[in-house]
Amino acid sequence: MEKREATFRIKRFNPLKDTKPYYQEFKLTVFKGMTLLEVLQQIKDKIDPTLAFRAFCRSAICGSCSVKVNGFPKLACKTQVITELEKFKTDTLTIEPLDNMEVIRDLIVDWDGALKKMEELKPYLIPDPKVVPQTLEEECKVLPQELKKYDKFTDCILCTSCFSACTAVNIDEKYGGPFQLARLYRFAVDKRDALKGERAKIGYAYNMWNCVRCEKCADVCPKHIAPVDGIMKLRGISIEVGLKDNPGARHVEAFYKSLLESGTLNEVLLPLRTKGIKGIIENLPVGIKMLLKGKAHSPILKPIKEHKSLVKLIKVAMEVE
Amino acid sequence: MLTYDIVIVGAGGGGLYAALETSRKKGLKVAVISKVYPTRSHTGAAQGGINAALGNVAPDSPEKHAYDTVKGSDFLADQDAVELMCEMAPKIIREMEHMGLPFSRLENGKIAQRPFGGASFPRTCYAADKTGHVMLQTLYEQCIRFGVHFLNEWFVLSLVHNGERMAGLTALNLRNGKVEGIRAKAVILATGGHARIYWNRTSNALGNTGDGVAMALRAGVGLKDMEFVQFHPTGLRRSGILVTEGARGEGGYLINSKGERFMERYAPEKLELAPRDLVSRAIETEIMEGRGFKDEEGNEFVYLDLRHLGRKKIIERLPQIRELAIDFEGIDPIKEPIPVRPTAHYSMGGIDADKFGRTEIKGLYAVGECACISVHGANRLGGNSLLDIVVFGKIAGEDASESVGEWELLPFKESLVKEEEERIKSLFDGEGKENLAELRNQLSDAMSKGVGIFREEKGIKEAIEKVEEIRERAQKLKVYDRSSVFNTNLQQTLEFLNMVEVARTIAFGALERKESRGAHFRKDFPKRDDEKFLKHSVIKRREDGELSISWKPVVITKFKPEERKY
C-alpha cells in the first residue's frame, strides 16, 4: 500500500489560554485512501486530545468539516491526503479555520453570522395560494424542466466554504453572501413561491451588485454549485422587476475600481501564487475557463474591463508556463 | 433557569417536524435543542427516498404499503401503528411538497416514484440521490419561517421527571462549558440512532451514539426490541460509508479472494440482488471462512467489482458511487474493485413509545430512530424510516401542543444540575489509565463479533462479558482537555459512556431472543418462533444498574403472520 510521511501544520487557538493563534506541527504516516478527517481524528485520538474541529457525517453531506487546506476551503472528510500532497508537491499541509467568520477555537468557526444573514433573506418557500393546492389531497405539479431551474442550488450543504472565500463578503459587511443569495435565487424561480421575482429586491437590498464575479464561490464549492450563477441570474431578474436604471451597475464599477486601487484584486490571483500555473489551471474559476473558451456567461453585464484584463493576465501566465 | 412549554431534543427530520407542528399553536414556548446545527443531522445522509402510496406510477394503496411493511418487519411491527403511518404517508408527502421540497418529477409534473427493496410497487418518492438532505433543508427553512427557537450545539445530559411526569432536562452548552437545567412540561426525544456502537463498521454519523436512548434508560424508561440492528451489505472497507444498492442494481459483482462470484452459492437466482440481510450474511460467511481479503490495518472485506460494466456505463449510470469511492477510499471503480463489507446501518430498537410517541412518563415523547413505536419490527424496509420520522414527529408535536395547556410546570431540583456537573468534573479528574479510542475500538469489535450479523449463545455471552469489562474500565477514562470552550474531548467521552449503556441492552436482548427474526439471526435458533417470540422485548435498568427484561404483545390487526419469503 502506498504510504508516506507527512507533516500537518495546524492553526491552533484557545481563547481561554492564547492571546493569538499559533501553528503546531504534527507528523503522521499517511496512506492511500486516508482522508484529512481521518488525519485530524488520529491526531486527536493518539497525539493531542485537545485538538478541536467539527465533523459529523464523514460523507460530504452535513457540511460540518470545512477547513482551509493550504489556503483553500475543503471538506476534510472528502479530501484525500495523498492526492493533496501530490497536487502541491509537498510533504506539509497547512490546515486552518475558514475565513470571514470568527474563530471559536482551533478549526471551529462561528457560523451564526453567516446563517443569520441567510435567515434575513427569507430563505423559505412562501406558498402561492394560486399555485399550491390548499388541500393535502393533491400535490402541486412541477414539470422536470421547471425543477431544473433551481434543482442544483438545493444541493447546498451550508458548509460555508464559499462564504469563507468570497471577495465581496470580505469587503462589504452588508453583502448577502454567496450561498445565501444563491438560495434566494432558488426561491425566486420556484413557481410555487408567492414572492418569486420580488425576491430580487431582497437581493438588491443585500448588495448583490457588489458581487465582483471572482467566481471563487464556484471554485471552492464541494457540491459543484456555482452560487455566482444564481446571483447573476437574480440580478437579471432584478432588472426584469423594474430595478432597471439602478445604481447597481454604477456601483459595481466603482467597486471594481476600489478593488484595484486597494490591491485586493490580488486575492483573485491568489491561487496563482500559492499553486503555480499548473495548479491554477485545474482550479481555475469556472467563469474564467468559460471566458477562455470564448463562452462567457452572465449576459446581464458585459464583462467589465478589469475582468477582461484578468483573463488576459492568466492567458499570458499560461503561455509562459 | 431556562423554561419552556416543550423542549424538542434533536433537529433531524423527526425533531424538526415536531417543531413545525408545535409552531402552529400560538403562544407556546418551544425550543429545539441539538448537539449539532440542525442541517448537520444524520437525516441529511439518507439518499434513497421516502415511501408513500401515492400511486403516481402504478396503482397502489396504503393497505398494500402496510402489508409490505408488516411482512418486511417479519411480523414484529405493531400493525395499528403501521396502518396509521401508511395512511398518513401520502398526505405528509404532499405537505412537504407544499413546503417547497424539490422532489424529482414525472413528465406530467407529479412526484416521481421508484421501486425499492421489499416493496411490491414503485412507491418510493425521491429527490435524485439527496432525499434526506433536501427534506432536512426544507424543514429547516420552514422552521426559520415560523420562528422556531434553536439551541444549537448543546449536549443534553439527562432527563428529569418525578416518576410520573416530566420536569425537564439538563444540558451542557458546548460553547461555554456550562451545565444548565432546562424546565419543560413536555420533552420530545428525537435523537436518532445508535449504530455508532459498531464504531469501525457503520454507515452512521459520528454522533449517532444513542444519547437519547441511554438517557431514557438511565431515567428508568423501557427500551423496546433493542436486539434488532440492521446491517447493510456494502459499506466501504475502512469507513463503513454506504455504497448504495445502485451499484449492484446496475450489475456489480461481489467477488471473494478465490475470484468467485460467491452469491451463486447463496442465492442462485437473485445473486447480488438478494435481500439485504441475506447478502450481508453471505459476505460475512465468506470472510469468516477465510475467503475474504485482509489489508495491512487488519480490515477484512470482499470486492464489489464494477469494472466489467465499462468506463462509459460507470460514468453515466453510477457517477455518485464512483465519486464516493474516489473521495472516501481513494479508489476509482473503473480501474479497481471497491473493497466492501457489511456495515451497521439502522437501529430498529429504541425507546418504548406508542403510536402517539408517548412513553410511560407523562410528557416524555420519543420519535424517529431513537424510538421504537414499532413500525419496523425486526427489519426496516428502505424508505420507511424517513416516513416514520416525519409522521410520528408530526403526531407527537401535535399531541404535546394540545396537552401542555393542561399540565403544570413541575419543580426542578437545582441539585440535579450539580450532580451532572460533578459527573463531568470526575471525568476531568479521572485516572487516565484507559484510552478513549482504544476502548471504543474494543466495544466495536466485541459487538461486531458477538452481536453482529451472526449470533449464538456463546458469542453473545462473551460479548456481554467484554462489554461489562469495558464498562468497568471506562470508569478510569480521563478527559485531558479542560477547556470550557468547545470541549470535543469531553463530548466524545460522554457519547462513549452512552454507547456502552446502550450496547449492554442490545446484547442482553439478543441473548434472550432465542429465535431468528429479521435482522436478528441466531445460529443456534435459525428459525422464527412465533409461538414463543412473537412479542416485543422491553429492557429496563433497575436502581442497582442491572438490566431486567419483560415482554409485550405485538398488535395484530389484519395481517396474520406467515413465512417471510421473497
Ligand SMILES: Cc1cc2nc3c(=O)[nH]c(=O)nc-3n(C[C@H](O)[C@H](O)[C@H](O)COP(=O)(O)OP(=O)(O)OC[C@H]3O[C@@H](n4cnc5c(N)ncnc54)[C@H](O)[C@@H]3O)c2cc1C
Ligand atoms: C447512510 C444512510 C442512508 C439512509 N437512507 C435512507 C433512505 O433512503 N430512506 C429512509 O427512509 N431512511 C434512510 N436512512 C435512515 C434514516 O436516514 C434515519 O433513520 C433518520 O433520518 C433518522 O432521523 P431522526 O430524526 O430520528 O434522527 P437524526 O436525523 O439522526 O437526528 C438526531 C438529532 O438528535 C440530536 N442529538 C442526538 N443526541 C443529542 C444530545 N445528547 N443532545 C442534543 N442533541 C442530540 C442530533 O444533534 C440530531 O439533530 C438512512 C440512514 C443512513 C445512515
Ligand code: SF4
Ligand atoms: S463571485 Fe461573487 S459571490 Fe462568488 S465569491 Fe466572488 S464575490 Fe463572492
Ligand code: SF4
Ligand atoms: S454553496 Fe457550496 S460552498 Fe457554499 S455553503 Fe453551499 S455547499 Fe458550501
Ligand code: FES
Ligand atoms: S463530516 Fe459531514 S461534510 Fe464532512
